[in-house]
Amino acid sequence: MARLDREFFLQDTVAAAQELLGRYLVRVDGTEVMVCRITETEAYVGAIDKACHAYGGRRTKRTETLYSAPGTAYVYLIYGMYSCLNFVTGPEGTASAVLIRGCTPVYNADAVARRRFGAETRKLSAYQRKNFMNGPGKLCKGLSIDRSLNALPLENDVLYLAHDLPELNLPRRPDEIPFHTGKRIGIDYAEEAIDFPWRFWVDE
DNA sequence: TTCAGGATGTACT
């Protein structure tokens, strides 16, 4: 198993957002191991991006995590009830991160379905299957991710990213893969940053 | 199938 390392998260945030597509998100919750393939990401670049919580060097209790070492998990609560998962990118202090917006379960989908819908995958409706993990709040619900994981360092055994998981027969993605590019979602307040093409996704 | 509206709580002004 090859985990994404510090080197990976040190790269440019937009590049990292593209490179995260097709990689594996591993969540270990108690005795249950769940693995998803990342299908949608967004880049948030602190210094120049009005949509980023740490725009212009803003430091508050919440944004403190964004100034951490590359690879640190940044988890925050949005709209009072949903969590969003990000990973810090760039050199420490850059305050940039990649938001994980969507993924598909590739191992132990039943454990994810129970957390998401309270039912096994075979009992899900077509509508539920289609809307399984296609949003940041849904993704966190399905993987039991909340603010207790905020500021989790790169090296840990409960939430991490991997290039491959040969023991589960999950191969590494090709170096180059096709993906779509578009504007980010839900940042209508961000003025010129609204139009930055920093959302990336793959088909599935 | 799309759409409006409400839920809900924390951070920050």
Added chain:
DNA sequence: GTACATCCTGAAC
């Protein structure tokens, strides 16, 4: 007090 990197429901089509 206001805004928020969202999601679900129910109604209309």
